[in-house]
Amino acid sequence: MADFSVSDCAHMAQALHLAERGLYTAHPNPMVGCVLVRDDEVIGEGWHEAAGKPHAEVNALSAAGDKASGAIAYVTLEPCSHHGKTPPCTEALIAAGVAEVVVGLEDPNPKVNGQGLEALVKAGIKTRVGLMRGEVTTLLSGFLSRLTRGRPFVRLKMACSIDGCIAMASGESQWITGPEARADVQRLRARSGAILTGIGTVLADDPSFTVRDAALDTHGRQPVRVVLDNGLRMPLSAEMLALPGDTLIYCIDDEKRQPLVDAGAEVIKVDAVDDLVSAAAVLGDLAYRDVNDVLVEAGPTLAGNLISNNLVDELVIYQAPHIMGSETLGMFRTPTWTELSDRMALAITDLRQVGTDTRITARLTG
Amino acid sequence: MADFSVSDCAHMAQALHLAERGLYTAHPNPMVGCVLVRDDEVIGEGWHEAAGKPHAEVNALSAAGDKASGAIAYVTLEPCSHHGKTPPCTEALIAAGVAEVVVGLEDPNPKVNGQGLEALVKAGIKTRVGLMRGEVTTLLSGFLSRLTRGRPFVRLKMACSIDGCIAMASGESQWITGPEARADVQRLRARSGAILTGIGTVLADDPSFTVRDAALDTHGRQPVRVVLDNGLRMPLSAEMLALPGDTLIYCIDDEKRQPLVDAGAEVIKVDAVDDLVSAAAVLGDLAYRDVNDVLVEAGPTLAGNLISNNLVDELVIYQAPHIMGSETLGMFRTPTWTELSDRMALAITDLRQVGTDTRITARLTG
Numbered sequence: 001m002a003d004f005s006v007s008d009c010a011h012m013a014q015a016l017h018l019a020e021r022g023l024y025t026a027h028p029n030p031m032v033g034c035v036l037v038r039d040d041e042v043i044g045e046g047w048h049e050a051a052g053k054p055h056a057e058v059n060a061l062s063a064a065g066d067k068a069s070g071a072i073a074y075v076t077l078e079p080c081s082h083h084g085k086t087p088p089c090t091e092a093l094i095a096a097g098v099a100e101v102v103v104g105l106e107d108p109n110p111k112v113n114g115q116g117l118e119a120l121v122k123a124g125i126k127t128r129v130g131l132m133r134g135e136v137t138t139l140l141s142g143f144l145s146r147l148t149r150g151r152p153f154v155r156l157k158m159a160c161s162i163d164g165c166i167a168m169a170s171g172e173s174q175w176i177t178g179p180e181a182r183a184d185v186q187r188l189r190a191r192s193g194a195i196l197t198g199i200g201t202v203l204a205d206d207p208s209f210t211v212r213d214a215a216l217d218t219h220g221r222q223p224v225r226v227v228l229d230n231g232l233r234m235p236l237s238a239e240m241l242a243l244p245g246d247t248l249i250y251c252i253d254d255e256k257r258q259p260l261v262d263a264g265a266e267v268i269k270v271d272a273v274d275d276l277v278s279a280a281a282v283l284g285d286l287a288y289r290d291v292n293d294v295l296v297e298a299g300p301t302l303a304g305n306l307i308s309n310n311l312v313d314e315l316v317i318y319q320a321p322h323i324m325g326s327e328t329l330g331m332f333r334t335p336t337w338t339e340l341s342d343r344m345a346l347a348i349t350d351l352r353q354v355g356t357d358t359r360i361t362a363r364l365t366g
Numbered sequence: 367m368a369d370f371s372v373s374d375c376a377h378m379a380q381a382l383h384l385a386e387r388g389l390y391t392a393h394p395n396p397m398v399g400c401v402l403v404r405d406d407e408v409i410g411e412g413w414h415e416a417a418g419k420p421h422a423e424v425n426a427l428s429a430a431g432d433k434a435s436g437a438i439a440y441v442t443l444e445p446c447s448h449h450g451k452t453p454p455c456t457e458a459l460i461a462a463g464v465a466e467v468v469v470g471l472e473d474p475n476p477k478v479n480g481q482g483l484e485a486l487v488k489a490g491i492k493t494r495v496g497l498m499r500g501e502v503t504t505l506l507s508g509f510l511s512r513l514t515r516g517r518p519f520v521r522l523k524m525a526c527s528i529d530g531c532i533a534m535a536s537g538e539s540q541w542i543t544g545p546e547a548r549a550d551v552q553r554l555r556a557r558s559g560a561i562l563t564g565i566g567t568v569l570a571d572d573p574s575f576t577v578r579d580a581a582l583d584t585h586g587r588q589p590v591r592v593v594l595d596n597g598l599r600m601p602l603s604a605e606m607l608a609l610p611g612d613t614l615i616y617c618i619d620d621e622k623r624q625p626l627v628d629a630g631a632e633v634i635k636v637d638a639v640d641d642l643v644s645a646a647a648v649l650g651d652l653a654y655r656d657v658n659d660v661l662v663e664a665g666p667t668l669a670g671n672l673i674s675n676n677l678v679d680e681l682v683i684y685q686a687p688h689i690m691g692s693e694t695l696g697m698f699r700t701p702t703w704t705e706l707s708d709r710m711a712l713a714i715t716d717l718r719q720v721g722t723d724t725r726i727t728a729r730l731t732g
Contacts, residue, residue, distance in 0.1 A: 325696075328696075340538045358717060
């Protein structure tokens with residue numbers, strides 16, 4: 001691994017901060033940030049706002065102007081070397097006379113994948129790679145998952161009481177968590193390409209799954225609503241069909257497809273696993289549709305099914321400070337887990353108070 | 367309220383730290399700390415170690431010797447004015463020529479209850495009361511509960527998975543939480559006068575409920591084991607009957623009393639509520655036996671019963687980073703809670719990592 005100084009770290013950290021500004025808009029492109037430094041002075045900063053708009057490097061070079069010659073560029077992700085919606089960033093860096101490029105992470109996109117770095121080296125530019133690789137990898141978990149695993153990063157959100165209940169046995173469940181937790185869920189939605197749920201949740205709650213917080217600028221984009229609906233029980237009156245943005249309905253029997261298509265939904269027939277829509281197939285199709293991040297907002301059946309099938313990457317639990325007791329529904333339906341050894345281990349990555357609720361973020365480690 | 371300076375706060379905070387040293391030994395006396403200060407210099411410190419041993423004030427005066435004349439004494443609890451197992455502390459403070467006494471909390475003990483302060487004022491000593499009253503009240507929650515409510519402070523400990531499961535439906539439950547959490551439970555036991563459980567837990571797990579951590583010096587005292595056992599199903603072979611320390615068995619039908627008494631237990635018949643041992647009656651009897659703090663280590667039935675009857679003051683949950691799923695037992699059996707409005711609200715007072723588990727400490731606020 002290359003050597004990095006404290007000053008290198010500070011500049012890359014700033015580039016990461018800049019990259020994060022694209023959290024709600026860069027989709028499906030990766031969030032990227034760039035800082036240009038000459039003589040220890042920051043002379044230009046840039047980030048990638050949205051597909052079709054200039055890349056982070058180009059924005060930083062524009063800000064730096066003539067000063068860029070001889071500068072060090074800190075870029076969170078390997079600069080692109082291909083003509084996409086915009087010209088290659090490597091050409092811009094070379095043309096500006098940048099002396100060195102420090103990169104956080106190689107771009108796994110097969111159109112880049114080392115060729116960006118190669119083009120820079122060929123032009124006589126010094127390169128160092130791997131600074132804050134872990135942080136960049138975490139920030140781009142959705143983008144990287146889509147490119148390297150062929151499925152989106154799956155984030156499962158649950159709201160429950162401190163004793164793990166999501167609703168009373170009767171189904172009564174409104175407002176288990178507080179307004180701050182619900183505002184936080186808006187942020188999870190805004191950063192996601194799709195919201196996934198099961199038909200049971202649609203029939204019980206008729207959710208809209210939209211980003212409603214005006215403070216979250218997604219450039220008007222709404223995450224795609226995705227419903228797993230084996231036999232197309234989706235009502236034509238479902239709220240989400242009437243809202244801006246797309247609704248995808250995955251089924252295994254599409255006999256009742258036409259009225260739903262007429263109502264504006266896209267209906268996709270996929271393989272069945274145990275007489276249920278194959279969640280893995282759905283995730284593969286969503287990746288094909290350029291979805292990086294999926295937020296699952298579902299009941300215990302779908303949540304348990306995804307967990308059991310190792311299809312969840314991150315769990316976000318909002319735990320309300322209440323005891324709901326025994327006449328309730330639990331978080332995960334896992335009928336095949338009958339022994340303690342069947343349980344699933346988690347690694348908690350973040351634990352904090354959100355309003356009066358506790359938010360637990362965890363990776364599933366088996 | 368009296369005026370207090372930053373220096374006053376620092377000295378009382380130190381007195382509180384000293385008081386805490388009696389956490390495992392002062393029982394059933396209150397933990398008390400005392401700091402003597404003259405010309406802004408600490409000249410003596412003391413704390414109360416155990417019943418029959420000198421009080422905090424006397425230890426601090428001994429440490430200060432001649433220097434105590436004209437000093438300010440910071441005491442977490444009002445000095446006693448009565449002859450108990452030791453002579454009154456007010457007399458010692460007066461004899462030493464202390465100029466001022468700053469007190470955290472008035473002693474609700476009817477034998478003191480303002481008379482200590484009165485004796486000091488009569489002797490021409492300035493007094494100020496109420497510094498860090500909240501902290502002292504929290505530290506002495508057990509002692510205060512016994513004296514003012516006639517029942518111990520009840521702390522309910524539960525170990526569960528992140529989805530609120532305490533065992534598999536089969537009963538399989540060993541080692542849900544990690545070694546650090548189990549070590550922490552040893553500390554909860556060591557600070558308690560009694561460990562309370564139900565006969566179901568005894569029959570299922572045959573627990574010993576002893577303090578086994580050699581690093582916790584309780585002066586050899588073991589918390590009293592308390593079993594709620596309606597019809598005396600307690601087996602004579604139960605582990606706890608063979609261990610050092612007392613076992614109390616509360617029942618509503620004491621026909622089978624004699625063999626248990628012969629085995630070393632004390633059997634107490636109390637009132638029934640809904641054909642069950644009245645937990646309120648048990649707690650009243652434990653207070654009468656000078657128990658300040660009760661730790662409940664029980665299954666979902668007794669835990670739910672105590673919660674439902676508002677008999678739990680503090681909840682300590684050790685949450686393991688696992689998902690156990692649906693084929694499990696939940697934390698609280700509450701058959702009468704059928705609507706969301708039946709739930710019980712908590713105020714989280716502490717949230718921290720203990721090993722790989724999360725410890726949640728909460729007061730029950732209804």
